[in-house]
Amino acid sequence: MNFSTLYKNTLLEDVVPFWEKHAIDYDNGGYFTCLDTKGNVYDTDKFIWLQGRQAWTFSMLYNKVEKNEKWLAIAKNGIDFLRKYGMNEKGDFYFSVTKEGKPLVQAYNIFSDCFAAMAFSQYAIASGNEEVKELAKKTYFNILSRIDNPKGKYEKNTDTRPLVGFSLPMILSNLVLELEAVLDADEVEKTIDYSIQQVMEVFLDKKSGLIFENVLPNGEHHDSFNGRLLNPGHGIEAMWFMIDIGVRKNDKALINKATQTILNILEYSWDEKYGGIYYFMDSKGHPPQQLEWDQKLWWVHLETLVALAKAYEQTQNPDILKWYHKVHDYAWSHFSDPENGEWFGYLNRQGEVLLNLKGGKWKGCFHVPRAMYQCWKAFEKIEAKKNN
Amino acid sequence: MNFSTLYKNTLLEDVVPFWEKHAIDYDNGGYFTCLDTKGNVYDTDKFIWLQGRQAWTFSMLYNKVEKNEKWLAIAKNGIDFLRKYGMNEKGDFYFSVTKEGKPLVQAYNIFSDCFAAMAFSQYAIASGNEEVKELAKKTYFNILSRIDNPKGKYEKNTDTRPLVGFSLPMILSNLVLELEAVLDADEVEKTIDYSIQQVMEVFLDKKSGLIFENVLPNGEHHDSFNGRLLNPGHGIEAMWFMIDIGVRKNDKALINKATQTILNILEYSWDEKYGGIYYFMDSKGHPPQQLEWDQKLWWVHLETLVALAKAYEQTQNPDILKWYHKVHDYAWSHFSDPENGEWFGYLNRQGEVLLNLKGGKWKGCFHVPRAMYQCWKAFEKIEAKKNN
Numbered sequence: 001m002n003f004s005t006l007y008k009n010t011l012l013e014d015v016v017p018f019w020e021k022h023a024i025d026y027d028n029g030g031y032f033t034c035l036d037t038k039g040n041v042y043d044t045d046k047f048i049w050l051q052g053r054q055a056w057t058f059s060m061l062y063n064k065v066e067k068n069e070k071w072l073a074i075a076k077n078g079i080d081f082l083r084k085y086g087m088n089e090k091g092d093f094y095f096s097v098t099k100e101g102k103p104l105v106q107a108y109n110i111f112s113d114c115f116a117a118m119a120f121s122q123y124a125i126a127s128g129n130e131e132v133k134e135l136a137k138k139t140y141f142n143i144l145s146r147i148d149n150p151k152g153k154y155e156k157n158t159d160t161r162p163l164v165g166f167s168l169p170m171i172l173s174n175l176v177l178e179l180e181a182v183l184d185a186d187e188v189e190k191t192i193d194y195s196i197q198q199v200m201e202v203f204l205d206k207k208s209g210l211i212f213e214n215v216l217p218n219g220e221h222h223d224s225f226n227g228r229l230l231n232p233g234h235g236i237e238a239m240w241f242m243i244d245i246g247v248r249k250n251d252k253a254l255i256n257k258a259t260q261t262i263l264n265i266l267e268y269s270w271d272e273k274y275g276g277i278y279y280f281m282d283s284k285g286h287p288p289q290q291l292e293w294d295q296k297l298w299w300v301h302l303e304t305l306v307a308l309a310k311a312y313e314q315t316q317n318p319d320i321l322k323w324y325h326k327v328h329d330y331a332w333s334h335f336s337d338p339e340n341g342e343w344f345g346y347l348n349r350q351g352e353v354l355l356n357l358k359g360g361k362w363k364g365c366f367h368v369p370r371a372m373y374q375c376w377k378a379f380e381k382i383e384a385k386k387n388n
Numbered sequence: 389m390n391f392s393t394l395y396k397n398t399l400l401e402d403v404v405p406f407w408e409k410h411a412i413d414y415d416n417g418g419y420f421t422c423l424d425t426k427g428n429v430y431d432t433d434k435f436i437w438l439q440g441r442q443a444w445t446f447s448m449l450y451n452k453v454e455k456n457e458k459w460l461a462i463a464k465n466g467i468d469f470l471r472k473y474g475m476n477e478k479g480d481f482y483f484s485v486t487k488e489g490k491p492l493v494q495a496y497n498i499f500s501d502c503f504a505a506m507a508f509s510q511y512a513i514a515s516g517n518e519e520v521k522e523l524a525k526k527t528y529f530n531i532l533s534r535i536d537n538p539k540g541k542y543e544k545n546t547d548t549r550p551l552v553g554f555s556l557p558m559i560l561s562n563l564v565l566e567l568e569a570v571l572d573a574d575e576v577e578k579t580i581d582y583s584i585q586q587v588m589e590v591f592l593d594k595k596s597g598l599i600f601e602n603v604l605p606n607g608e609h610h611d612s613f614n615g616r617l618l619n620p621g622h623g624i625e626a627m628w629f630m631i632d633i634g635v636r637k638n639d640k641a642l643i644n645k646a647t648q649t650i651l652n653i654l655e656y657s658w659d660e661k662y663g664g665i666y667y668f669m670d671s672k673g674h675p676p677q678q679l680e681w682d683q684k685l686w687w688v689h690l691e692t693l694v695a696l697a698k699a700y701e702q703t704q705n706p707d708i709l710k711w712y713h714k715v716h717d718y719a720w721s722h723f724s725d726p727e728n729g730e731w732f733g734y735l736n737r738q739g740e741v742l743l744n745l746k747g748g749k750w751k752g753c754f755h756v757p758r759a760m761y762q763c764w765k766a767f768e769k770i771e772a773k774k775n776n
Binding site (some may be wrong): 034102105158295348 | 422424430431433486490491493496541545546611612674675676680681683734736738742743744745748
């Protein structure tokens with residue numbers, strides 16, 4: 001079986017059916033995401049990141065794979081829940097709510113809003129619903145208005161050490177393309193240029209070629225826990241966002257720089273002893289604060305497969321292909337679970353399953369189906385070129 | 389070598405010298421706690437929990453082991469730093485500051501205040517300093533005034549699910565004995581009774597015999613991530629606080645109940661495959677949210693040794709002795725580092741060193757020396773009884 005077929009079949013016959021079967025809360029709306037190995041619900045709390053992400057996934061499948069009315073209905077189930085229970089009176093999105101939609105954790109986390117905006121935008125395209133389209137736009141501008149102080153009163157850091165984080169510029173580079181259908185062209189171009197500059201000039205370190213998680217506003221490094229922190233999966237994921245932008249702008253230099261950065265990060269963060277990519281590292285080799293630093297996470301490996309597939313599609317770089325096979329062999333043999341469906345999320349350093357779950361507080365219906373779709377499409381093009 | 393000598397020698401010839409040699413910041417005051425295997429400083433941020441804890445440790449050593457002026461001076465170095473830089477204008481203690489004392493993370497964490505109060509009280513006894521004694525008292529009452537909303541504006545949970553946490557009642561039961569010298573007798577008795585009732589009636593589950601980390605105010609359990617959470621080390625540590633209170637009150641029933649609870653928790657949370665006590669568990673066996681759940685932490689094992697030594701001293705229960713030997717063998721063979729001094733803090737499930745540090749954001753000069761002192765004294769009594 002070629003890779004495009006592997007990814008397509010896994011998406012349509014394994015991953016999507018798993019979430020269709022186990023995750024939909026038809027009584028209350030929204031989705032259950034705390035699913036054990038077999039898909040049984042072990043907790044009913046609803047985390048807004050994951051509500052938005054699943055609504056996005058099913059909208060995207062409807063828009064890009066097949067006009068399947070069941071998928072549209074599943075997307076609507078999440079969109080309606082988000083509109084009804086997801087936000088506070090200011091339009092900021094909660095972090096979590098009960099299964100019935102009562103707020104549990106306040107709107108301290110702006111990524112809830114980012115994933116809601118993505119969901120609204122994809123669903124607006126799928127459904128043609130103008131209200132949802134307006135809500136996507138409103139949520140996007142609300143995110144921009146909070147960008148300098150995303151945590152609001154919940155921010156515990158003082159102004160003493162003004163580090164800025166990579167997550168928000170990184171996600172903006174994806175969000176703006178996701179929202180292209182609802183935003184003015186000027187806004188899209190401006191935000192793309194801003195995010196390229198932030199990701200590739202401010203957070204990408206010229207010397208090491210690595211992406212730092214937190215830097216001073218001018219891009220300088222700070223010798224502190226947060227200032228030394230590397231999150232390899234984050235850096236690699238951002239590189240496929242950059243490749244998408246490079247393709248859109250026909251910017252070969254950007255594509256090549258992103259490709260080289262993927263290689264830099266992989267060489268730095270591959271576990272030579274047990275295989276897999278570390279979750280967190282310290283740029284000076286000091287002990288990180290994150291006790292889970294050596295664990296192997298599903299999304300890190302899936303985003304890496306997407307990044308490598310896209311980089312190879314664009315560059316045919318043989319080093320990228322070598323890394324693709326290495327990461328492919330590790331990821332498919334350790335995370336996937338063809339017997340029960342979906343992928344495991346968390347392995348220990350040695351590669352054994354650490355938590356027997358398919359979904360939880362942070363893992364839902366998102367990275368696996370998105371990566372399956374992206375790799376399917378990238379390999380279709382790679383294989384078509386080879387056959388010509 | 390008998391156990392009392394092992395603990396005494398390790399305290400005085402290994403652990404205390406390690407912190408004396410590597411941790412004191414004579415330039416800025418306070419202590420460095422981010423120390424690598426050999427004691428080299430790898431980060432200079434100062435975490436207020438650990439500043440208070442080290443000042444407490446050296447004051448306690450001065451008060452209980454030897455009137456060593458060097459120890460008093462080391463304690464003063466931390467006390468002065470805490471008084472000058474540790475608190476905001478309301479008298480609430482920051483979570484962390486720079487090495488020079490500039491605030492980094494706001495006063496969202498009331499345990500900073502608890503350890504500062506403990507340090508002030510011990511140092512007041514050591515030095516006779518009346519101002520510090522007043523500050524201990526003031527800090528204690530400030531903690532009580534914040535007890536219903538300890539995180540203040542930084543609290544992200546809504547009122548939807550009014551779970552209460554074990555940490556605060558647990559620490560109060562130790563804090564109040566620590567502050568006996570500065571508080572009125574009535575206040576001490578009242579708080580002791582409150583903490584016994586909270587720990588042994590509200591958080592100790594009658595059915596399983598385990599301590600739950602979060603319960604509804606009436607002690608009922610809630611089927612949610614926080615409601616199912618067990619922190620075995622926490623529960624066991626609280627049991628030696630209860631035994632201390634039981635001895636003080638000559639309450640045999642309390643001592644026996646605490647002893648039985650230690651056994652219950654150990655039987656539930658011992659890793660039969662690799663040895664050691666899990667860090668976090670879910671009372672229904674579901675995947676916990678804490679990715680570090682299966683790691684083996686120094687403080688969990690040291691607090692267990694203290695609890696078992698005290699329980700054995702009081703009860704001569706043979707099951708306790710069996711467990712003592714089992715935990716002793718695991719802990720001394722996995723955490724201690726006689727070559728470089730101090731104990732490692734974090735092992736993976738398999739028992740290998742996960743972070744090559746002796747101190748960091750959460751590990752300082754506290755659990756190791758306190759446990760060495762407590763076990764030394766308990767075994768002195770156990771051995772004296774045996775020899776009579």
